[in-house]
Amino acid sequence: MAATNHYSMQLRDRPEYASKPAPLTFSPETPVAEAVAAMNERNYGSVVVVDAEDKVQGIVTERDVLRKLVGAGRAATETRLSEIMTANPRVARETDEVIDWLRIMSNERFRRLPVVDEAGRIRMIFTQGDFVSYTWPDLIYQAKELAKASVGRNYPVWLIGGGIMLYSILMVIVVASII
Numbered sequence: 001m002a003a004t005n006h007y008s009m010q011l012r013d014r015p016e017y018a019s020k021p022a023p024l025t026f027s028p029e030t031p032v033a034e035a036v037a038a039m040n041e042r043n044y045g046s047v048v049v050v051d052a053e054d055k056v057q058g059i060v061t062e063r064d065v066l067r068k069l070v071g072a073g074r075a076a077t078e079t080r081l082s083e084i085m086t087a088n089p090r091v092a093r094e095t096d097e098v099i100d101w102l103r104i105m106s107n108e109r110f111r112r113l114p115v116v117d118e119a120g121r122i123r124m125i126f127t128q129g130d131f132v133s134y135t136w137p138d139l140i141y142q143a144k145e146l147a148k149a150s151v152g153r154n155y156p157v158w159l160i161g162g163g164i165m166l167y168s169i170l171m172v173i174v175v176a177s178i179i
Contacts, residue, residue: 011101011115012094016130023114023125025050028057028082032069035060035081046112046125049085054121056114058085091116094123102131 011017024047026035035047039062049058060081068084069076090108092101092115101113105128113126 009098010095011092011098011126014098014126014130016126017094017115017124020124020130023048023122025054025122026081027051028080028085030081031077032060032065032079032081032084033076036065036076045127047081048114048122048125049081050122056089056091056116056120056122058082058087059089059112059114060085061112089114091120092126093118098131101126105131 021042024035024038024042024044026038026047026049028049028051030049039045039047046059046061048056049060051057058081064084064086065076068074069079074083090104090110090113092113094115094117105111105113111128114122115124115126117123
């Protein structure tokens with residue numbers, strides 16, 4: 001079910017969800033050279049390694065290629081994606097909350113989030129950059145909503161605090177006028 005307000009938004013409700021091109025997917029046995037050629041051609045920073053049912057097995061990023069292939073002196077035509085992939089990466093469901101994954105990605109320090117459908121098949125990749133447009137306007141909105149909720153919940157405290165402040169100001173004015 002689609003979210004009805006800014007406070008709660010599912011990944012599939014983000015504009016990027018419908019507009020992003022499909023992720024690059026390859027089998028675990030694909031040579032790294034083939035995947036890198038496709039990454040270069042489409043200007044992608046990663047490929048998703050999937051099984052025959054399009055279920056995520058791993059992810060290979062530019063960093064993996066640099067560190068685990070180039071840095072290790074391996075041959076791109078002889079090395080398979082399965083040998084350098086990050087196996088079993090964190091995977092989100094389309095119905096997961098955006099704000100939850102924003103927090104998780106930040107805390108766990110990863111930049112690419114494969115998103116799968118109900119059957120576990122890859123649908124798209126969200127990157128940290130996709131969340132940037134969400135971050136500022138929507139988080140400011142959420143902060144305002146939380147502040148309103150906090151004030152509303154703590155109305156008696158605000159009322160007492162405001163009364164004490166008003167009394168203190170009036171006392172300063174009265175004392176200043178007497179002196």
